[in-house]
Amino acid sequence: MDKTEQLRPLKPDELELLQWMFEHGSDDLRSFLSQIEGIRGARSCMCGCPSIRMDVLESAPLGRDRGETVIGDFGGKTARGELVGVLLFQRAGRLTELEVYSVDGKIEGEAGEFGLPTINSLNLLVWEPLPGHPNVKVPAKSPESGA
Numbered sequence: 001m002d003k004t005e006q007l008r009p010l011k012p013d014e015l016e017l018l019q020w021m022f023e024h025g026s027d028d029l030r031s032f033l034s035q036i037e038g039i040r041g042a043r044s045c046m047c048g049c050p051s052i053r054m055d056v057l058e059s060a061p062l063g064r065d066r067g068e069t070v071i072g073d074f075g076g077k078t079a080r081g082e083l084v085g086v087l088l089f090q091r092a093g094r095l096t097e098l099e100v101y102s103v104d105g106k107i108e109g110e111a112g113e114f115g116l117p118t119i120n121s122l123n124l125l126v127w128e129p130l131p132g133h134p135n136v137k138v139p140a141k142s143p144e145s146g147a
Contacts, residue, residue: 006042007042008040009040010054013115014098017098017116017119017122019036024122025074025124026071028071029071031063031064032090034061039056040054048113049101049102050116051099053096053097054096062094065090065093069090072087073124074124078114078117080115084101084102084103084117086099086122087101100114100117
């Protein structure tokens with residue numbers, strides 16, 4: 001994680017992605033919605049992904065903290081058709097990171113950089129236990145399954 005990059009207001013496409021995630025996620029995820037006001041971010045990874053660490057206002061109401069750090073798990077495709085996953089993290093009731101990662105490693109271009117998923121490609125990922133393996137989960141719904 002690159003902590004040297006200066007915090008900045010979130011870009012319009014980052015805010016749009018967060019807003020969509022809140023609208024289509026769980027009630028627990030929606031409890032973090034008020035933290036968008038005044039939120040700031042900075043690039044959190046140097047691999048070429050658009051992941052950002054986030055800093056919310058001290059005065060922002062806390063979201064529901066049930067002990068899990070991942071509060072949102074979504075999948076989608078970039079404008080170039082690259083399959084990506086999006087994870088939203090929290091710590092102690094505060095949003096901390098928006099991680100965007102390549103699902104299959106097929107990134108277009110030589111720089112290895114890719115963008116955020118398009119809003120119309122997003123899906124909430126729902127996980128269920130793998131039969132016979134209670135500690136392993138598989139996607140019950142994903143962008144590719146159409147489930």
